[in-house]
Amino acid sequence: MKKRNVDLVCDIAELISLEEVGRDRRELLQKVVTSVAKHMMADVCSIYIYDEEEKVLTLRATQGLEPAAIGTVKLQLGEGITGRAVRELRPICVGSASQSSSYKFFPGIHEEEYEAFLTVPILRGLRRIGALVVQARDANYFTPNDVKALRAIAAQLATMIENVQLLSGARVEAEAEPQPVRRTLSENILRGRSASTGTARGKAYTLASGHAESCLLPDPESNGHTVADFELAIEKTAQQIEKLQRQTSEELADVAVLIFSAHLLILEDDQFTGRISNLIRTGTPGVKAIATVVDEYVEVFSKSKMPLIREKVLDVKDLGNRLTRNLLNETDEECDYRGQIIIAHELLPSDILKLSAENVEGFIISSGVTSHNAIICRSLGIPMVALARELADGIPDGEALLMDAEQGIVYLKPSDEVYAKYRELDAAWKVLHDAADVKEETRAKCGERVHIYANINLLSDLKPARKFKAEGVGLYRSEFPFIVRNDFPPEDEQYVIYKKLVDQMEGKTVTFRTLDIGGDKMLSYYSNVNEANPFLGMRAIRFSLRNKDIFCQQLRAFLRAGAEGNTRIMFPLVSSVDDFINARTIVYECMDELEAEGIPFSRETQLGVMMELPSAVEVVDELAAEADFLSIGSNDLIQYMLAVDRTNEQVSSLYLAHHPAILRAINRIVSAAMTLGKDVSICGDLSADPRMLPFLLGVGLRNFSIDIVNAPTVQRMVNNIAIKDAEEMADAMLDLGRISQIEAFLLERNLAPAAEA
The missing domain is CATH 3.20.20.60 (Phosphoenolpyruvate-binding domains)
Known part of the structure; x- marks a missing residue:
């Protein structure tokens, strides 16, 4: 009977999927090890969880070893084969474990009965989460395909395990910060800076960082709701979020990997929903109980020193808003943000995607606008304006607004005349940007040919690229699937995204830019996120050359996607001829690997340089x-x-x-x-x-x-x-x-x- 590694990966994905996961995460880990052992026909499968402070790996689930070992078997970082794999951030496959110098013997758990040993670290970016281990009685049992399968499963487990750790670790007391004092604005026209063009109309909705009351929660004195009513609200909220996740995953397949997962993790947390239930049971009105607990979580999350915890503030506020509306049986089935213009001090790319999926009209941001946020808003067609903090803080919640993001202007309580003026401007804009007017070829007045290519940020940009007759993709910004995730996407996942891009351009040129992070485009899961001067730091090609494994996965995915297409690869922030040659050498190595593995790709893939630095301009002839x-x-x-x-x-x-x-x-x-x-x-x-x-x-x-x-x-x-x-x-x-x-x-x-x- 053959091992079923493909089935295994699919089954694990289904186990972890939002629709199927139960509320007991320990039970989930046990189901994972049972499923892995069955599909890989292994005698043992175990999961270890890593404690970063103690530098210790602890056995948390096993199929095949003594159950009493769970929670008691511990390994120091670097200890044993598993500890070594986690320390070195790489899989280790040993044909005969008892002969390995790294083997660690634990009496009483019967591990010595199994010779073949394969362990894969569970990583989030470069951060250690734990390890996934399989063992078999027969020596040399596991194959390279087994290593690939186990790596894919470990990648799926990483985010789920860390989210659970973050939520449990965040429950600490925090002193409440005073609410910011709102100033009354003296004028009805606020001038700022455009970040993403367009016009938006709606009511102001402030996503302040301090308290739950800043969410649009209804009157907290509403009464008469029972615990049973609240449980129905939980069920309805879960259904809405699951539906939203499915819908978003279809529409934004390249960047919407479980972006609503934190909502369900919090909803499943007994200390969250259980505390609300207890407050209702002891006489607190339902809406006030939700507001109280949401406020507690917002305070804890917003004061955390961990960026990953602070990122959950929007999630818990949105969850409180949904629970409240569902408790009140409001007629708005979707509980979304249509008709709302969000005001926030700062937003993450994942926040923008979530709010876009929930039909937000526009954004007013009161911190510096990062380039990736502006680019995402442009791709999604959402207007964004940057205002000074004192102006943004002075806009009352619920105030009628009209945003002119072309000029960076926000109107408070706009008059009928202002509305009429912008209806005319919107109509004129549509005429100027009518795709029907675009010709297949662009020529200067004298007849000379000029080529117009599309910048692609998200796969959703492909539809307008075809509509506006783009002659190809001149720049695909490959960092966005990285920015909005909780981990580096593996090669196969990247390949699926890039292949869709190539296929939908139907033979036209597609130019891939390798990962361009750094500056104001940071990855929260990359360990060196706090550089003194990130714009002059470890960014773009420097990051790729320093992290060759990550670079090779992306290059292999590019090359595979372009096997039958017309694709090119270019390297950002090249500062010297040496940078380019080093990157090109790695591309050639990836080509040789793919050829040896019998995987199709094109040797004719062109390699180019993005000219962005003064040093590159000085050596442009050589480049x-x-x-x-x-x-x-x-x-x-x-x-x-x-x-x-x-x-x-x-x-x-x-x-x-x-x-x-x-x-x-x-x-x-x-x-x-x-x-x-x-x-x-x-x-x-x-x-x-x-x-x-x-x-x-x-x-x-x-x-x-x-x-x-x-x-x-x-x-x-x-x-x-x-x-x-x-x-x-x-x-x-x-x-x-x-x-x-x-x-x-x-x-x-x-x-x-x-x-x-």
Whole structure:
């Protein structure tokens, strides 16, 4: 009888799925080890949980060993075969355990009866969670396929186990912070900064970080509800969340991996729902009981030193809101955020996805806008405006708002005239961005061909990319499936995402950018998240080269996805020719591995460089000679050339795309590529800037990767530009050495730079 590893992975996924998991997590671990032992035809399967403070692994579930060993068998980090695997963050497969120098004997649990030993660490990113172990009587029993299967199961277990640990570890007393004092605003028009364009209408809903009362909970004095009523509310809430998770997983398959899992974990927590039940049982009105317990959890979570705990604040507030509405039998079946504009000091990417799934109208943020949050909002079509903290804090809950996220303006209690004006503007915007006006080919006034590609952030961007006739994907930002997860997605999971992207582009060019984290795009589960200066730290290609295992998994997934497609790979934040050659060498190693394993891929996959750093500009001739193509990442190029953090409101006015140093750097990059006959493109905000488009065409750029909804506008602009005129304009601008001179030049041609936010 053959081992059924594929069935095993599917069965474990079903065991852990939100629909099937019971409330006893210890029982779940026991079910997992039983299922693994059965499918792998192993005599023993065990799960160890790691205590980070004590540096100890404790046996928590086993099938095959003495049950009394549970909770008593402990291993120091590095002790025994299992402790060594967890310390070294790698699987260890031993044909004969008794002959291994790392073997640790425990009397009385009968482990010595089993020779074959396979252990896989359970990891969340690079953080140790525990270990999954299988053993068999026969020596050399386990195969490389068994290792792969066990790694897949360990990845599925990691998030569930850690969430349980976080929730249990967070129950500590915390002193309540005073509620922020709200100021009465003296005007009805608030001016901020645009982060994601569009207009939104709705009522203000503040996601403050302090107390549950800031959730839109109804009157806490409502009475007459029994414990039975509350249990029905729990059941209805669970059904809603499970439905929401399924729906989100279908619509946002690449980034929606169990983003509502914390909701159900909290709902299943007896100390949460049980405490509410006890309050109701002793006479506290149901709604007030929910508010009291939610408030306690919010205080504890928000004051935690652990970022992973603080991330649960929104989850517990949302859960309290749903429980209350369901207890009151409100007619709104979905209990979502339609008609609401969320005001928050800060939001996580996963928060944005959750609130998007619950039909939020828009966001007002009162901290610096991170680039990944802005990009996600743009992809989801949700307007976002950044306001000063004192302005955002002064907006009363329930206040009628209209957001003009194009200009960064928020209207309080907008008049009928304001509403009428924005209805007209919305209609005009639809005309300007009508996909029906986009032609299959883009040509300048003189007939020269220009290519427009799409920036893809989420798989949901593929629909507008096809609608607006994108000629391919000029930039796929691969970090988003990493940012919103609780762990590094494994190779097979990445492959599924990338393959969908390639398949849906139907043979058109797809350019994958390798993982670009760091700066303001941090992974909460990466151990080095608190760098002194993250924009100059372990980010982008530096992270990938330092973490070769993670890099190789992504590269292998890229190569596999492009086996029958037209794909390219480019490396971000390259600072030297050596960076590129080191990355290219690893790609070739991955190709050799895939070939040896008989896995299809394309040896013709082109490898390119994102030009974003001053040091790269200085060696652009050498980079152009080595790389297959160059891509100008305009956002970071401007940021690093000018030493301006574009997310810092204090200096954002110095972030100038028309700075003479930027113009000359772009010209130098394009010239180097053209001299060697290499393809060169531009992406970032500058690529769709109508003020700078003539200059970009004038220096020789013909490939533009843009947020594809801007395609109609960009195409119309290109149609009205003669290349000869653009070249003359570019030559004139390159001769100017002052910002003021360039601004005056553009003003003369009715292309004056807009005021920077």
